[in-house]
Amino acid sequence: MADQFDPRYRLAPRQTEDPGARRRARMLLEQQRDRLREIPRRPENIGRFEAWAEGRDLPDDRPRIGTLCTLIPFELVYALGGLPVRLGCGNAALVQRGEEVLTGDVCPLAKASFASFLDPQGPAGGCAAVVLPSSCDAKRKLGEILADFSPTFVFNLPPEQDAHRYGRFAADEVARLAQFLARVLGRRLTRRSLRRAVREGRRRTALVRALQDARAREPGALSVRDFFLILQALHQGADPQDWAREASRVLEWARAYRPERPRMRPRLVLTGAPLQWPNFKLLHLIEESGADVVADTLCTGAQSLYDPVVADEWSRGAQYRSLAQRYVFASACPCFISQATRLSRVLDLVDATRADGVVHHGLRLCQLFDIETYRLSQVLKERKIPFLHVRTDYSLEDVEQLRVRFEAFLEQVEGV
């Protein structure tokens, strides 16, 4: 298989020690953990998810595949005996480091994630390869830079979610990714191992849906911040079996919750750009202002594990097609030219969860989500669904301004 990047222009990887940046990153993590401790009701085993989400306690008996973004068919990695570890990073203290190579006008998620490569002790160093989808300009161009550090594959996405026109293209890309992974992991992909990985994935999906249902019924059962931590722990490199066991315990615990009084808090649907631990600024703000997120379309939230891979034929080609169906054509990502998938999803969720309003998170410098705001706001306005657009980045300096905006939105939702 030909390399995606021309080896003639490969550069020596740049890595430097910056203990100061590491200390700042640790401080920020500690600060954010303290905020989580203020959540009134937390599952007993939440510490395990916290550790996984921070890249601690990961199994070291299998090779790791670094990923950026959740549009990657994780089943392929599991089936080949690898462990997907998300290198996407939400630590505000690392944004500055990324600028040593990337320009200032790149989003904080890309910059902070890239910082992991610049640090000789960063999590990227432990990965056998890196896989990222071409879901935005930053990632499309980051691939070639990452290839200087580690074997890298850019999973090409079609421009439209039209399976008739692009189904073959997407399935071919899945096949190409499978080939790349088999090569770096030195394993052969069998139909049986992929079938097993798909089945396990479906069980995880069912678990996440059950958790989501429990939260939609009774949001007090599990804070959205803990829910996000649980979801992100999996893609951050937890052993999938351990993860499923612990998540089942949380589900049982959440289902057993009986509130003393009916919950009166405004119910919100959260949509927009990813919120990656420890960048939970907006989630803190929503819960601390007295509102509940009852559903979300975030690729770092429930959406990342919500759609099952549907397969009824088990030929190699059929398996690849069903993975493409799940990861490409069902995605709510704004990288495709029509935003209908996400719009429909948001409207469905508002309806299904009896939500009072929608909050849209825009990550500064992410033009895709930014531009989609226009249609989203108008469509919701037409349906008289209260809508708030919050555009921010990782920094904490605008928290008070956001608080005013958010509280005013709640006043509007509650009609006081």
Next chain:
Amino acid sequence: MIAVGLDVGSTTTKAVVLEDERTVRAAYLCPSGDLPADTARRVVDEVLGRAEMTSSDVDVVATTGYGRRLADIGDVVMTEIKACAAGILFGQPEGEPIHTVIDVGGQDTKVIALGDGGQIEDFSMNDKCAAGTGRFLEVLSAKLGLDYEAFVEAACGAQTTIQMNATCAVFAESEVVGLLARGVAKADIAAAAHDAMANRIASMVRRVGVRGRYAFVGGGARNRAMVEALGEHLNQALYVPEDAQLVVALGAAVGGARKARARRRGPGATEKEQA
């Protein structure tokens, strides 16, 4: 019933004493300083003194503004957005209902769209930086070596043709340095700064998708050059209330009084049902 509305802003703290939801008995404002909680207490004492009252005469104190939670003297807390809308509705001219409120403060700028019944339909605020806020003009007046009043006066008299940016106060400062070096008159720069900011605010107003009569409030509305420039960009003469800087504090008093009245009628019923 006596209600005190207290607006602890980033630059100025304002208070209004309202009697029976009808008459403004006294108003007072002073710079917020570096200890907003102390200033807030002092402002309340002062405004009550001016109304010839003591704190025992007061039925409710409502706080708003960025220091709304700092001030530990409030019985009711509300956002500036809600208070601003209530303040405008209280004093709006008869037969000319306001549908859009533009509030230019020291640290942020807001646009509020009101429905026919005065309810808040939508709002927008500037991003976290100083662009489009009162602070932007303050920074530039200092760079020009003019006090704020003189800066505004200079802008009013100038027929400038200079184009300036208003996306960042710090960049605008360096732009001013460049213009001064080219020998451009200070009055022209002052006018260009107002125009750039008005341009920015007008586009924010249209983004909210507003209609009808515009009201302009907050410290920014005391700036004559700003009122003119914004009026030109919005193609309408703006309604500027007499005490434009006090509108939010007044709105807080109105909101607080309403809440106190609702509570008196007994628990169980919502504020809306009783209003």
